[in-house]
Amino acid sequence: MYRILKSAGRRRALGTIAALLGAAFPFARARSAPTPTKSPQARDAGGRTITEMIGTNGWAGTPRDIAMWRQMGITWGRDSVGPGQPDSPTEAMHIDKTGSQFDNDLPSALLLNNRNGIGSLLLLGYTPPWNATVPGDTNSAPRDVRAWTRYVEAVVRKYTAPPFNLRYFQIWNEAAGKLSGGLPQATFWHGPNFSEDEKRAKPYEHAMQDYVERIHLPAARIIRKYNAYVVYGGWPDQGGLSNFCKWLEYRSPASNERMLDWVDYLDTHYLGVTDLDPLYDQYVKNGPARGIWQTEIGDAYMKDPHFIAEYFFDFAVWALQRNWNDPNKYVSMVYHWDGYEPFRLTHRGPPSRTYNVSGKSLIVLRQTVSGSLASLANPLKFGQGASGSGVRSGNDVVLQVNAAAGWRTVTVAGLKRPSAGTLKIEFIDALTGTVSAPDALTTTWNNDGLQLGFRVPDRVNGAGNDPPTHLAYIAVRPLA
Template identity: 85%
Template structure:
């Protein structure tokens, strides 16, 4: 109870995270896939308030030792997310405890939050779940509370304590992946159970009051408390199997008891494990003109990180997408990796022994952070790729950075309309997006003309996406010191 349960085995088998190869892409302006209803570009770094790639990057869990904090800093991770409890796990008469965190509530929460504050890491606390003694499905902590007052006592204790000094938290998440029948086929969601639930999916039936019970017994009571303390409400992570259209139905659901929509009590929409393009309908409908403040994904990655390109491509695409969607405050768009720590080779780090080290996914974040280190702005110059390559681009400080994906051999891209700066040397690097290795100068050639900047680059025979189908290489082309 009251914990972020591991979803081992629940995440889908990996689909192919395809490298974008094939014919020339005419004047693609920096997106690996176009999405409907694209809004005008942000235009300049000033219009986005000096946003940085690190604004987007979070992780589940907390950094512990000082060495861990330094590794988070190197990877550009600026957000953490974890549980708070244990609440009243055994009886309504026991003392309310909200001083522990972690899957087993065996770590001290106040010290973790203060460490985050000292190191510039922002914290998201997840509020959940129901004590078994108060569960509508007997003994099931993933079901609605019988006595809503017990739930609100817990929420009140958490928000009152941690929104105040010295913690000063402003972001609280209500529950995790509450949903009804999923578009992916499950009759009930993993973390929201009601009548007719059965661990054997073949014998489970849909939870007919899933929306109404969640809105009236969990979300609205918690949301009112969060707003009372001038804090922000983060929706409880809509599962990827649920479908975006189904998510919209939940957001729009109006409680018969209070005549309120859940959407009116959500500040940040939150989904799990979706691609960047999948977020656009939510932006167009609920963020572009309100009422929501932004879009988060509080879980991404997991086994998808077996592909060493996944995180670098995701966050670069996320930045390009956000720059074109009024990224006017730093916390508007955030995605949190599940998980930064572990023994599986695809996690960000391997915890040791003898010491913690980066895995390929973690190294790719370090390279991204180092390469895209400046204040971000949209790249208004169209990109035209030759056969066998694709990619996107943005401005980082005085640099233009292109993320390119290609098959082995010589590939080409034109940055249309880019003028060579007079009286200034331009340095161009071709950087391995997984290892950070900078290729020899003869691996890239440069031609300036009236059409713009033409680049030819040599993708090595040994590509860094060797297990992809087809195998491709992910790299950055950094055009330095243009201003």
């Protein structure tokens, strides 16, 4: 089931594709990274790079897939683990498969990730039919919590140990009660009064307490016992942030513990970058959470060819202003890197996998913003018909601009002309990487800083947007 609403001028995903006993990752397999050495989970602290925050759902299954992930700058993957004990509490525990139908080998995918510097996030879920409080419903609360903890213990014990050495585990997916978007029960957390017919469904009155006490706290204790990190189970965008905060701060009557005290990384789905401000201010700036992830972004939003490049550039600008002191502090994962729809990052073929527009835009972003990142302290003053933001990437200043066709201007206030050497300034199409002819740029240095004029082509790369605009980079690169 998949739906889109228009709200406050932008689309919001109301749901995801439900898959039996799976994590809603229909084409799961692997993921790519900058260098084939150690994974992001073990990288040393230092200058941040934009690739550290780029992830996707699924695993890359072949060397060719890995190469394509590396081209796009993807350094994280996320998928399911199971199927656990799907048929009976007496059967052997099965935790070596992944994917929506648990038909792909998980250990080989994780080892491939490790060899190629890719971080792996394992999603723990859901309830086997025989243990469901809603008969046969794998998205419902378990009747016997011990069955859930047996599964979690088996997964975490195995995959935190060599040769896997995983440290990041996500508990469930999009568990919530009544949603501010209108649904009486969340897509992946069902209880009494649930019905697939929304008109007949009623709210799950104890949704929060049952999730905290039956799912989150038991799993989180096991994860931390193995010195691993707890990633919250992806709060749905239509759930409302104020409602999310209530869940995080809910104190279990049984144990007198808040769920928040057993969360290392907050996680939401399909929110805009600025929507994350309240979570940072309340829970990350001074603790207790270590960071903020979004383990699902994109999807049908990527029908807008500008979406994914704008999102990650904005996310980097945002993170640089919020103490991005750890490579794993801020991560977002595209849903999905692989598929048949033209808005996925790649088209799987036949005859062979190719990049879609969104995937190409990630390649251009990685190539253009390739250095160690720092905030751009210089204010930007855009003329009419243009807007944007900027970062420092190594020795470069890179602006991402969104503008209407014709000549546009921007001033980088206070930027000083280098006393030695020369500058190379380029106007780069954000979707194709095409560099405009030199006469598409004018430069003027004065006491105000660097004044740039740039000619946006008549045929803009966001022709289908309202209004049509062009997404591009202006790169100011010093030459010795």
